[in-house]
Amino acid sequence: MxxxxxxxxxxxxxxxxxxxxxxxxxxxxxxxxxxxxIQKNRPNWNIVCDDVHNIDxxxxxxxxxxxxxxxxxxxxxxxxxxxxxxxxxxxxxEFARCVKETQPKICVAExxxxxxxxxxxxxxxxxxxxxxxLEYNVQYKVLNAWEYGVAQKRKRMFLIGTQDNxxxxxxxxxxxxxVLRDVLQDVPQSEGVKYSEAKKQVMDLVPPGGCWVDLPxxxxxxxxxxxxxxxxxxxxxxxxLSWDEPSLTLTTSPAQKQTERCHPDExxxxxxxxxARIQSFPDTWAFEGTISSQYKQxxxxxxxxxxxxxxKSIINAxxxxxxxxxxxxxxxxx
Numbered sequence: 001m002x003x004x005x006x007x008x009x010x011x012x013x014x015x016x017x018x019x020x021x022x023x024x025x026x027x028x029x030x031x032x033x034x035x036x037x038i039q040k041n042r043p044n045w046n047i048v049c050d051d052v053h054n055i056d057x058x059x060x061x062x063x064x065x066x067x068x069x070x071x072x073x074x075x076x077x078x079x080x081x082x083x084x085x086x087x088x089x090x091x092x093x094e095f096a097r098c099v100k101e102t103q104p105k106i107c108v109a110e111x112x113x114x115x116x117x118x119x120x121x122x123x124x125x126x127x128x129x130x131x132x133x134l135e136y137n138v139q140y141k142v143l144n145a146w147e148y149g150v151a152q153k154r155k156r157m158f159l160i161g162t163q164d165n166x167x168x169x170x171x172x173x174x175x176x177x178x179v180l181r182d183v184l185q186d187v188p189q190s191e192g193v194k195y196s197e198a199k200k201q202v203m204d205l206v207p208p209g210g211c212w213v214d215l216p217x218x219x220x221x222x223x224x225x226x227x228x229x230x231x232x233x234x235x236x237x238x239x240x241l242s243w244d245e246p247s248l249t250l251t252t253s254p255a256q257k258q259t260e261r262c263h264p265d266e267x268x269x270x271x272x273x274x275x276a277r278i279q280s281f282p283d284t285w286a287f288e289g290t291i292s293s294q295y296k297q298x299x300x301x302x303x304x305x306x307x308x309x310x311x312k313s314i315i316n317a318x319x320x321x322x323x324x325x326x327x328x329x330x331x332x333x334x
Contacts, residue, residue, distance in 0.1 A: 001315060004028075004060060004102065006052050006095055008192060010037045010287060010297035013067060013110065016043070016307020021315055028052050033289030034297055037116040041285050052094040057101040060180040065314055066102060069110040069302060078182045096130050106314055107131065109159040110302055113142045116157055119286035127159060127183055130175060136161030139168070143306065147173035150280050152247040158310065168317040171309035180264060183277045192253055192271030193289045200267050202238060208264045209242035211235050236260060242322040247278045253292070254298035255304075274297070280305040 001022045005014050008027040011034075018024065027047040027175060029035050035049040048055065070091040099107045115124055128138045138161050145154040148171065150273045200225050206214050212224060215238060215253070221228050224237060238260040241247055251259045254269035261270060270278065272287065275298045282304075287294040 001064065001318060003062045003065040003067060004057070004063055004098060006066070006106070007091070008034065008038065008047065008068050009300055009302075010034045011285070012281065012304050013069060013307045014038070015281070015285065016302065016304045016309075017065075017314075018042075019308040020311025022065060022134055022311050025063060026303040028055055031297075033293045036288035037286070037297060052098075055098075057098045060102050063102045063104045064318055065106050065108065066099050066104040067108040067110070068087055068094075068098075068202065070095050071225030076135060078300060081127075087200070092127055092130075092161075095173050096127075096134065099131065099136070099161070100134055105163050105318055106168060107136065108310065108314070109161075111157050111159070113155040113157050114141070116142060118200045122175040124159075131159075132159040134161075136150040136163065136266060141170050141218065143170070144178055145303045147176050148245045148303075149176050149178065149305040150155070150246075150278075151180055152250060152278050152303065154249045154303060154306075156294065156302070156306075162216075162317065167320065169313060171313045172311075177246070179244050180241060180278070183280075184243075185276055187271070187277055188273050188283050189201045190271045190273035191294075192274075193269055193291065193295075195268060200257075203240065203260075203262050203267045206238050206262065208240055208291070210240055212238040214238075216318040234258075240264065248297045250275060250278055252296040254295055254299075275299070279303050 003017060004026045005024060005273060006028050008014055008029040014024055024045055027038065027045055029049060029060045030051050032049060035047055036046060038047050061267060111162050118124065124140065131138045137320060138159065140157055140158050140159040142155050145152050151154045160168050182221060202215065205219065212220055212234065215223065227234060227237065236248065236259040237257060239248065239260040239265055243264045247261060250261065252273065254261055263270060272291065273283065275295060276285065279298050279301055280303045287297055
């Protein structure tokens with residue numbers, strides 16, 4: 001099975017698809033550190049460091065799969081018909097252009113779960129209409145990585161387009177639901193950011209599994225400032241995880257005040273390699289660039305184990321299609 005991946009990042013989706021048995025004809029990524037990461041780990045992969053607008057995909061024929069976790073931009077609807085041209089200027093347009101130029105059997109678009117509700121659902125409706133106009137059957141589903149062998153509650157939307165003779169079925173949830181204790185044993189030493197001394201003194205007061213509500217009220221007000229008086233649960237603030245729970249969704253920065261991810265025992269953010277373990281990267285997958293760039297790469301990635309499950313579903317769908325074609329041919333009169 002041959003694939004093209006756009007917005008490849010540091011390789012989480014691509015590695016998972018490779019583990020499932022899919023080969024990559026082309027990967028496109030504009031971030032130089034991400035490209036260096038992929039080149040270091042997979043020097044044989046054909047990765048292009050360029051703006052996707054500049055890539056001509058017409059040379060890639062007989063592609064089975066096109067994938068891409070494109071950044072989501074809003075569309076303008078005024079006087080529009082919600083078609084292919086309406087998305088011009090957005091990165092989804094480039095994803096759709098790749099699909100149009102290569103005509104893969106399956107296309108997979110990954111994004112945050114918020115896309116489902118974005119602009120009252122009209123953004124997603126536009127994307128579906130575009131792929132349907134390219135003669136694909138389209139479905140979407142929000143998958144939680146924790147239900148697919150990843151020690152992290154991370155929900156992502158997967159939009160799948162298939163040609164008429166292909167039936168794609170989303171992977172079934174696994175009975176394996178790992179927690180931090182399962183994945184953070186014997187983690188290799190690596191760099192990690194530290195809290196300031198003032199922040200460390202606050203976080204020292206938070207028990208495993210706790211957050212700002214476990215702090216004395218005067219410290220809550222001092223630490224949270226205006227957020228203390230705002231609505232919502234704010235349970236990500238001053239949040240220390242416990243060994244017996246999955247991580248909350250990893251962000252691109254491990255020490256952001258609104259989305260704390262403090263180590264269960266030690267008062268510090270997770271290290272780079274702990275971040276990678278939580279995203280189900282193997283310890284052998286090295287990351288290039290500054291430490292902040294490495295955190296960003298890992299935080300933006302598709303968890304490898306979830307990607308592998310998606311990859312196996314893709315292969316199942318394409319294999320069934322081939323079996324169907326063979327059986328139809330054997331029934332034809334000689």
